[in-house]
Amino acid sequence: MIHFIIRRILIAIPTLLAISFIIFAILDFAPNDPTGNLPMTVPPEVREKIRQSLGLDQPMHIRFGMWLHQFFVNEPLNALDKVFGIKIGDAEDRTRVISWATRSPVVDLIIERTPQTLWVVGLSYLFGILIAIPIGIISAYKQYSMFDQIGTFVAMVGFSVPTFFTGMVAIIIFSVQLEWFPMIYDTTLVVDSWNHFVKQVKQMIMPVTVLALYNASQLSRFMRASILDNLNLDYVRTARAKGRSENVVLLIHVLRNSLIPVVTLIALGIPTIFSGAIITEQIFRVNGLGQLLVIAIEGADIPLVQTLTFIFAVLIVAFNLVADVVYGILDPRIRYD
Amino acid sequence: MVFQSKNIDHSKQFRYNLIRGELMRSYLSLLIAGLLTLGVSASIHAKPQGQLNLLYWQGPSTMNPNLSGGTKELEASSVVLEPLARYDEKGNMIPWLVDEIPTVDNGGVSKDLTSITWKIKKGIKFSDGSELTAEDAIFTYEYCTNPDTGCTQTNYYSDIQSVKALDRYTIQVNFSVAKPFPYQAFVGYNSPILQKAQFKDCAGARAQECNEENFYPIGTGPFVVKDFKANDVIVFEANPNYRDSSKPAFQTLVFKGGGDAVSAARAVLETGEMDYAWNLQVEPEILANMEKAGKGKIVSSFGTAVERLMVNFTNPDPALGENRSEFIGGNNNRNPHPFLADYAVRRALSLAIDRQVLVDAGYGQAGQISCNVLPAPAIYASSANDECKTPNVAEANRILDEAGWKKGSDGVRQKDGVRISILYQTSTNSVRQGTQAFIKEMWRQIGVETELRNISASVFFGGDVGSPDTYQKFYADIEMYTNTFSGTDPETYMSNWTCKEMAQKRNKWGGNNMPRWCSAEYDALSAEMAKTANLEDRIRLAKQMNDMLMQDYAMIPLIHRGDVSAHSSSISGVRMNSWDSELWNIADWKRN
Numbered sequence: 001m002i003h004f005i006i007r008r009i010l011i012a013i014p015t016l017l018a019i020s021f022i023i024f025a026i027l028d029f030a031p032n033d034p035t036g037n038l039p040m041t042v043p044p045e046v047r048e049k050i051r052q053s054l055g056l057d058q059p060m061h062i063r064f065g066m067w068l069h070q071f072f073v074n075e076p077l078n079a080l081d082k083v084f085g086i087k088i089g090d091a092e093d094r095t096r097v098i099s100w101a102t103r104s105p106v107v108d109l110i111i112e113r114t115p116q117t118l119w120v121v122g123l124s125y126l127f128g129i130l131i132a133i134p135i136g137i138i139s140a141y142k143q144y145s146m147f148d149q150i151g152t153f154v155a156m157v158g159f160s161v162p163t164f165f166t167g168m169v170a171i172i173i174f175s176v177q178l179e180w181f182p183m184i185y186d187t188t189l190v191v192d193s194w195n196h197f198v199k200q201v202k203q204m205i206m207p208v209t210v211l212a213l214y215n216a217s218q219l220s221r222f223m224r225a226s227i228l229d230n231l232n233l234d235y236v237r238t239a240r241a242k243g244r245s246e247n248v249v250l251l252i253h254v255l256r257n258s259l260i261p262v263v264t265l266i267a268l269g270i271p272t273i274f275s276g277a278i279i280t281e282q283i284f285r286v287n288g289l290g291q292l293l294v295i296a297i298e299g300a301d302i303p304l305v306q307t308l309t310f311i312f313a314v315l316i317v318a319f320n321l322v323a324d325v326v327y328g329i330l331d332p333r334i335r336y337d
Numbered sequence: 338m339v340f341q342s343k344n345i346d347h348s349k350q351f352r353y354n355l356i357r358g359e360l361m362r363s364y365l366s367l368l369i370a371g372l373l374t375l376g377v378s379a380s381i382h383a384k385p386q387g388q389l390n391l392l393y394w395q396g397p398s399t400m401n402p403n404l405s406g407g408t409k410e411l412e413a414s415s416v417v418l419e420p421l422a423r424y425d426e427k428g429n430m431i432p433w434l435v436d437e438i439p440t441v442d443n444g445g446v447s448k449d450l451t452s453i454t455w456k457i458k459k460g461i462k463f464s465d466g467s468e469l470t471a472e473d474a475i476f477t478y479e480y481c482t483n484p485d486t487g488c489t490q491t492n493y494y495s496d497i498q499s500v501k502a503l504d505r506y507t508i509q510v511n512f513s514v515a516k517p518f519p520y521q522a523f524v525g526y527n528s529p530i531l532q533k534a535q536f537k538d539c540a541g542a543r544a545q546e547c548n549e550e551n552f553y554p555i556g557t558g559p560f561v562v563k564d565f566k567a568n569d570v571i572v573f574e575a576n577p578n579y580r581d582s583s584k585p586a587f588q589t590l591v592f593k594g595g596g597d598a599v600s601a602a603r604a605v606l607e608t609g610e611m612d613y614a615w616n617l618q619v620e621p622e623i624l625a626n627m628e629k630a631g632k633g634k635i636v637s638s639f640g641t642a643v644e645r646l647m648v649n650f651t652n653p654d655p656a657l658g659e660n661r662s663e664f665i666g667g668n669n670n671r672n673p674h675p676f677l678a679d680y681a682v683r684r685a686l687s688l689a690i691d692r693q694v695l696v697d698a699g700y701g702q703a704g705q706i707s708c709n710v711l712p713a714p715a716i717y718a719s720s721a722n723d724e725c726k727t728p729n730v731a732e733a734n735r736i737l738d739e740a741g742w743k744k745g746s747d748g749v750r751q752k753d754g755v756r757i758s759i760l761y762q763t764s765t766n767s768v769r770q771g772t773q774a775f776i777k778e779m780w781r782q783i784g785v786e787t788e789l790r791n792i793s794a795s796v797f798f799g800g801d802v803g804s805p806d807t808y809q810k811f812y813a814d815i816e817m818y819t820n821t822f823s824g825t826d827p828e829t830y831m832s833n834w835t836c837k838e839m840a841q842k843r844n845k846w847g848g849n850n851m852p853r854w855c856s857a858e859y860d861a862l863s864a865e866m867a868k869t870a871n872l873e874d875r876i877r878l879a880k881q882m883n884d885m886l887m888q889d890y891a892m893i894p895l896i897h898r899g900d901v902s903a904h905s906s907s908i909s910g911v912r913m914n915s916w917d918s919e920l921w922n923i924a925d926w927k928r929n
Contacts (some may be wrong), residue, residue: 027842032830046488049487049491050489053545054487098545102551103401103544103551104567111569132670176607176608184593184604188564188570188591222562285596287570292568295595297883
């Protein structure tokens with residue numbers, strides 16, 4: 001297992017380098033211009049000077065090399081400095097990856113926004129899983145029952161109605177009509193008292209529910225299908241013939257086997273937590289990573305887009321590995337060595 | 338590698354945060370001490386209290402207006418950084434950090450119009466307690482004009498030869514040419530004063546790295562930045578050193594960004610969660626419905642933006658190849674448009690349009706009908722062209738009949754084999770397409786056939802010389818868009834329609850004269866304006882030029898477009914402004 005993991009990590013390095021180059025090249029070829037959003041009254045010469053001050057007059061391979069150095073050498077060193085309060089080498093002169101729109105280090109922007117995304121999107125993912133697995137199990141075990149029919153209907157609605165619609169409906173019902181929850185996520189709120197905690201919970205309810213509904217409907221369909229596949233297999237009949245109770249058959253024999261594809265799906269979905277829920281974050285004004293990415297793309301803030309997309313790529317590669325490892329744990333027949 | 342112990346080295350940011358934290362704490366203790374000792378006077382001077390919530394659906398990415406030309410950044414920074422003079426809601430220039438506006442009459446502007454002298458009001462302090470001096474203004478000029486800074490506001494400092502301090506509080510700006518309108522540098526929210534002490538190490542290439550300075554600038558305004566989250570939210574606190582100790586009325590100001598215009602309007606008008614929402618580009622019907630909830634008011638104001646039809650005076654026929662939409666010949670157009678060159682046709686097209694319908698359908702409170710391309714400031718608005726306010730289809734038909742354009746069997750007017758069939762282009766935008774459809778129908782009633790075309794805004798306004806679809810190339814008969822100018826002086830704007838400004842192949846379509854309309858008389862007026870300083874004369878010239886353009890129908894103005902915002906009914910003092918920041922007088926805002 002250890003050998004397998006090490007081998008996979010070593011393979012991942014050239015893969016990620018290639019990915020980072022491809023992202024960089026695509027962004028470079030895109031007809032984006034960081035001065036494109038300036039008003040018509042700003043003359044072309046001024047725009048040219050702004051582009052120069054951002055380093056855009058350098059050839060592409062040099063800019064890519066600089067980004068690699070800044071991201072893989074300077075940023076980790078800087079992080080070490082901060083964490084341990086030490087000074088490695090020439091800390092003052094180390095250039096960091098700087099966002100064009102805010103002129104501040106990209107990594108700081110990402111760190112500032114990660115907690116909100118993890119809380120809102122992460123919680124909705126967790127709730128989604130907690131809702132989906134029992135619903136999937138019951139729906140499959142009692143196929144075509146009333147519960148299954150209703151579950152299928154709700155899942156279809158949750159799956160096919162986009163979050164920008166459910167989010168809007170939730171705002172109109174719970175914020176405008178009933179006035180239960182705020183429609184604007186207060187990102188300056190610091191949870192330091194019971195009142196603030198209640199406020200925080202209140203403002204998280206709508207975005208988390210909207211996203212959890214969406215996640216749960218996808219997963220519950222997978223769970224149901226997977227259990228149905230297993231219920232008719234020989235080992236289930238054997239277990240029943242041995243006289244095992246239905247609970248044991250379903251929750252130990254069938255569930256463990258059915259979870260394999262679902263766990264893969266869950267593991268592969270974790271990187272999407274970090275990439276945020278772009279639309280939901282925008283609707284509820286949660287200052288998460290998804291919103292950051294959208295703003296960066298709109299403003300042609302290439303260093304920020306590049307860094308964010310690359311981090312997502314790293315997470316996807318990493319969680320693919322995690323999924324493979326979990327496979328081995330769930331199914332002892334799978335051996336990697 | 339060199340390892341050092343923690344107490345010797347702090348990272349720059351850490352150090353800054355520490356200092357800022359201490360500063361904030363000392364502000365607070367100062368405030369509390371002030372409250373305790375003043376006691377009696379506290380009841381006279383209302384102390385700042387409570388919180389004001391602003392909602393801008395685009396979040397500011399920096400607090401330094403020199404590194405961003407976006408309105409959202411300019412608006413946010415305007416509560417901290419202030420210029421020497423700014424514009425009120427009527428477009429009048431008012432002294433802000435100075436005692437009076439320098440003019441030729443009071444000796445502030447030299448007779449030859451090459452220098453202007455500003456005198457800073459006594460006792461203006463930055464929020465850190467230090468005094469505002471001429472050095473800060475000189476530094477701001479040097480900062481922005483340093484080519485490595487990448488300053489977006491350099492055109493506010495154009496033609497400046499030098500900026501000098503005559504004494505500690507007197508700033509002299511010297512120009513390399515005569516400037517009849519010298520009020521650009523340090524006027525309005527585009528060019529506020531930075532504090533030299535804070536930014537002295539941030540000019541030039543280092544501007545990119547000074548993120549603490551760019552996020553937490555020290556200014557003279559009513560608020561101080563307390564917490565900046567890029568593209569999301571800014572928290573401000575009342576400036577304890579503000580020149581008027583009874584202002585601002587709020588202890589904290591929250592500037593939230595992100596989302597979209599409709600939900601921003603909802604947060605103020607329907608749920609009342611926010612106190613102010615900016616730039617509500619929302620269908621008038623939806624907005625009016627939201628206002629019925631009674632929690633807030635919609636406010637609008639008008640700047641100089643006019644949605645207009647550009648009339649092509651040259652022939653855009655594709656068969657002409659290289660000479661499409663080219664002006665050939667000196668003062669006589671030898672490539673005239675087959676039917677738009679006829680004055681009668683242009684006049685009839687304008688007369689047939691019912692502008693009120695366009696306003697009601699697409700703009701609501703954000704628009705009013707306009708018969709001028711120079712509708713504002715009010716002193717420049719001409720009333721000579723008001724004929725266009727009332728549509729007159731019968732008259733338009735009569736004019737065309739008289740000019741010999743007869744209706745054919747298909748209902749389209751023609752003369753000598755030329756049919757009045759118009760290709761009408763604009764950018765892709767639902768309001769614009771609505772306007773196009775209305776105008777097509779209005780023109781049908783006078784026997785004019787119209788083909789509509791819309792082009793993605795990034796291509797239409799993109800200015801790519803290789804693309805045939807840009808508004809500069811104008812390969813169509815009529816095109817529609819909005820044009821405007823910054824500030825309140827129309828000189829540069831009005832010079833857009835001189836002959837040398839014609840967008841042509843030879844200048845790579847870099848000119849501003851899209852109609853390719855050329856008049857020696859107009860050029861003479863423009864040249865005269867460039868050397869006239871007296872305001873009355875400038876007004877007369879600008880009106881005259883506007884009337885020439887309007888009465889020859891070089892452009893057909895449609896709608897004077899405004900800005901729309903909303904504020905909660907509990908807030909008073911909002912004076913909506915299109916000439917400067919909407920938050921220009923935020924120090925006077927109060928909660929009822």
